[in-house]
Amino acid sequence: MKAHWAIGAALLALSVGSAAAQSVLKVRPSGDVKILDPMLGSDSMARNFGYMVYDTLFAVDDTLAVKPQMVAAWSTSADGKIWDFTLRDGLAFSDGQPVTSDDVIASLKRWSGNDSMGQQLNARGAVWSAIDAKSFRLTLSQPWGFVLDALGKPGAPVPFIMPARIATATPANQGVTDQTGSGPFIFKKEEWLSGSKLVFVRNPNYVPRMEAPSGFSGGKVARVDRVEWQIIPDQQTAVNAVLKGEIDISEDLSADLIGLAKPAKDVVIARQDDLGVAQQIRINALQPPFNNPKIRQALLHAVNGSEFLEAVIEDPSLGKTCRSFYICSSPYFTEEGFPKPDLDKAKALVKESGYDGTPVVLLDATENTNIHAFTMVADQLLRSIGLKTDIQAMDWATVVSRRASKEPVGKGGWSIFISGPGGLDMMEPLSHLGLRSNCDKAWFGWPCDAEIEAMRSAFADLSDLGARKALATKIQVRAVETVPYIPIGLQYQIRAHRANLTGILTPPAPVYWNIARK
Numbered sequence: 001m002k003a004h005w006a007i008g009a010a011l012l013a014l015s016v017g018s019a020a021a022q023s024v025l026k027v028r029p030s031g032d033v034k035i036l037d038p039m040l041g042s043d044s045m046a047r048n049f050g051y052m053v054y055d056t057l058f059a060v061d062d063t064l065a066v067k068p069q070m071v072a073a074w075s076t077s078a079d080g081k082i083w084d085f086t087l088r089d090g091l092a093f094s095d096g097q098p099v100t101s102d103d104v105i106a107s108l109k110r111w112s113g114n115d116s117m118g119q120q121l122n123a124r125g126a127v128w129s130a131i132d133a134k135s136f137r138l139t140l141s142q143p144w145g146f147v148l149d150a151l152g153k154p155g156a157p158v159p160f161i162m163p164a165r166i167a168t169a170t171p172a173n174q175g176v177t178d179q180t181g182s183g184p185f186i187f188k189k190e191e192w193l194s195g196s197k198l199v200f201v202r203n204p205n206y207v208p209r210m211e212a213p214s215g216f217s218g219g220k221v222a223r224v225d226r227v228e229w230q231i232i233p234d235q236q237t238a239v240n241a242v243l244k245g246e247i248d249i250s251e252d253l254s255a256d257l258i259g260l261a262k263p264a265k266d267v268v269i270a271r272q273d274d275l276g277v278a279q280q281i282r283i284n285a286l287q288p289p290f291n292n293p294k295i296r297q298a299l300l301h302a303v304n305g306s307e308f309l310e311a312v313i314e315d316p317s318l319g320k321t322c323r324s325f326y327i328c329s330s331p332y333f334t335e336e337g338f339p340k341p342d343l344d345k346a347k348a349l350v351k352e353s354g355y356d357g358t359p360v361v362l363l364d365a366t367e368n369t370n371i372h373a374f375t376m377v378a379d380q381l382l383r384s385i386g387l388k389t390d391i392q393a394m395d396w397a398t399v400v401s402r403r404a405s406k407e408p409v410g411k412g413g414w415s416i417f418i419s420g421p422g423g424l425d426m427m428e429p430l431s432h433l434g435l436r437s438n439c440d441k442a443w444f445g446w447p448c449d450a451e452i453e454a455m456r457s458a459f460a461d462l463s464d465l466g467a468r469k470a471l472a473t474k475i476q477v478r479a480v481e482t483v484p485y486i487p488i489g490l491q492y493q494i495r496a497h498r499a500n501l502t503g504i505l506t507p508p509a510p511v512y513w514n515i516a517r518k
Contacts, residue, residue: 023225030252053181054160058152080143106164113172254369275423296483298349305489447484
């Protein structure tokens with residue numbers, strides 16, 4: 001035990017020492033942050049914000065294996081219905097108050113209101129109860145093999161831990177106004193300049209784990225005093241700022257700017273992660289014209305992912321098509337039933353649908369090079385198969401707000417937006433962000449299909465990998481009929497950073513602990 005405490009002390013000393021040498025890290029994130037509540041939905045920037053200021057009970061490492069994070073120990077009964085957990089010693093929120101079982105329980109109850117895996121947990125009769133201040137129990141009416149996967153879920157919404165006083169006072173469908181967190185940094189709300197800058201400072205009350213960092217797990221040591229997210233919509237401006245040393249890191253570099261930054265000896269160009277993002281066309285199944293399944297099927301037959309990817313990348317190693325609803329690296333990847341591009345078939349389906357000329361409203365996040373290019377390709381494709389279009393230009397933050405509208409297109413609604421959720425959100429049926437077809441509880445676009453939902457629920461009860469793969473294939477075949485969204489392809493995100501930085505990690509979302517300067 002003494003040796004473990006010595007390691008922990010060394011980690012903390014490293015944090016303080018590095019901060020003294022270089023206290024500020026300046027980052028250009030991939031987008032602006034409008035939602036300061038990572039449990040509210042699936043927005044990737046809200047998720048990235050969450051990893052700065054909150055921690056989780058469990059987390060995945062570099063191999064995607066689930067590891068304990070805030071938890072010190074856990075056990076389960078022989079029948080798999082009772083799970084007991086104990087928190088690590090010394091855990092505290094950024095306001096100095098200790099993290100207790102009540103905080104954990106309140107946080108998980110709130111998270112489960114928005115998350116598909118949380119909802120699956122609730123469907124199995126989840127009851128949370130405090131044993132004492134540091135220990136708590138989960139009781140299920142039936143065993144479930146995904147308990148730790150759910151508690152260590154890395155994709156949005158992540159089961160972050162916040163104070164009970166905040167979680168209980170804020171319904172799952174409303175954003176929190178107090179960002180007191182359990183993670184390695186503190187959000188300086190008084191320094192927040194919307195559309196310009198977000199500031200985080202090292203949390204002196206945070207006690208990191210003693211292991212080396214790996215993925216989202218291990219020792220989250222803040223090795224700088226201050227991290228500034230500088231919102232720079234124009235990527236050319238951001239790259240120039242990295243080249244001049246005005247900022248340290250620029251996320252999500254567009255492929256056309258790689259050649260500009262690559263020759264610089266003081267700048268490194270590298271992948272942000274190895275899973276990539278699942279670029280896709282998200283369609284509104286509630287409103288015309290995509291409330292008609294034949295028109296959704298028409299678009300599925302029309303899309304050739306290679307044409308979209310070629311619009312934004314020159315190096316083939318930076319992306320690839322996956323003719324599947326599962327990301328290419330998924331153990332459940334299958335092309336079963338997925339149609340090959342066929343424009344003639346797409347045109348025929350549009351005619352069969354009785355399309356009445358309702359315009360397709362595309363939300364175009366013009367400051368995002370990839371999204372803008374994909375939107376232009378989609379516009380041309382839609383018109384080529386006989387659909388009318390209306391491209392509406394805006395920034396990504398406005399897309400995030402607008403896509404929540406269920407109104408008709410003539411009243412501020414929408415038909416299509418392009419998005420690239422992280423690969424982790426597209427790996428398997430249970431937590432699959434895009435395949436969820438549980439109507440008003442589904443992701444934006446709100447696909448509604450009882451058959452897919454029944455199969456997803458059945459998937460959660462399977463333990464045999466072969467049986468899971470077989471059911472995942474059946475889900476795909478059904479999704480080809482219902483078309484909850486249109487896959488484009490896999491694209492790797494690229495980051496530019498100053499060469500004097502060390503300790504940059506590559507989990508499926510950017511994180512800023514462990515980074516120091518040489």
